[in-house]
Amino acid sequence: MSDDRAPSRPASPLAHMRDRMAEADAAFRAGLGTAATEADILRLARNLLALCDEVAETLRRLGPVKALACRAGCDTCCHSLIQVNPVFAILAMAEARRTFSADQFEILRNRLVSGSSFCPFLFDGACAIYQSRPMVCRGYYSFDLALCRQGDYCEKDLGYQGDGAHAAHQLMIFLFALEKRLESIEESLDLDSGPVFLHAAARVLLEGPDAARRWRTGERVFPGALLDAARDNP
Numbered sequence: 001m002s003d004d005r006a007p008s009r010p011a012s013p014l015a016h017m018r019d020r021m022a023e024a025d026a027a028f029r030a031g032l033g034t035a036a037t038e039a040d041i042l043r044l045a046r047n048l049l050a051l052c053d054e055v056a057e058t059l060r061r062l063g064p065v066k067a068l069a070c071r072a073g074c075d076t077c078c079h080s081l082i083q084v085n086p087v088f089a090i091l092a093m094a095e096a097r098r099t100f101s102a103d104q105f106e107i108l109r110n111r112l113v114s115g116s117s118f119c120p121f122l123f124d125g126a127c128a129i130y131q132s133r134p135m136v137c138r139g140y141y142s143f144d145l146a147l148c149r150q151g152d153y154c155e156k157d158l159g160y161q162g163d164g165a166h167a168a169h170q171l172m173i174f175l176f177a178l179e180k181r182l183e184s185i186e187e188s189l190d191l192d193s194g195p196v197f198l199h200a201a202a203r204v205l206l207e208g209p210d211a212a213r214r215w216r217t218g219e220r221v222f223p224g225a226l227l228d229a230a231r232d233n234p
Contacts, residue, residue, distance in 0.1 A: 013062045017174045020055050024048060024178055029185050038212040045091040052138055055174055059167040066166055068141050076148045077140045078119040082198040085182050086222055088134035089201035090212045092121060095132040112203040120199045134198065139175040141168035191215065196222045
């Protein structure tokens with residue numbers, strides 16, 4: 001017998017985030033525990049980002065949505081050193097290998113080898129891997145372009161503001177908490193949890209095509225990422 005009842009509406013932003021956090025935790029713990037190949041890691045990362053997109057959409061429906069200063073073509077937050085969980089560095093590099101033209105990939109290669117003062121995946125003022133951009137990038141937002149240009153991308157100094165907070169702030173809190181949850185799970189599996197600088201980790205993945213597999217076996221393939229990034233971008 002079919003159930004024609006409408007799906008239940010989440011009671012509140014916090015309740016929805018708690019439910020989805022528990023779901024993400026269980027999926028990542030089980031998926032990473034059995035991952036044997038890079039393809040397994042990529043599937044896991046894509047599923048996590050899809051969950052984050054669903055959370056973002058639900059929060060926009062549940063909470064107040066004041067207009068943001070963020071617009072297509074604005075790349076201010078891309079001109080900083082991006083720290084990510086290793087699984088999202090692996091996904092970013094795999095997406096570039098899959099979708100970039102030969103010329104575009106050569107530009108990326110040169111940026112990774114020589115060092116860059118901005119995100120190496122930034123092309124013509126836009127993210128070239130936008131659908132697969134790391135979790136941290138999805139949390140950036142700004143109400144004031146002038147403040148954004150000073151590096152104050154979001155209300156990062158504010159704690160959780162309750163169910164009446166802006167949907168973008170709710171999402172930032174969710175993503176930050178989820179990042180920490182992922183790190184904890186990786187550490188429980190004796191994996192290098194990072195975070196790592198995206199461009200430095202991407203260089204490791206560029207120069208070692210099997211780096212993702214080696215990371216999953218517990219090898220410390222990214223420890224130089226933080227040091228290299230600091231050296232290349234003093």
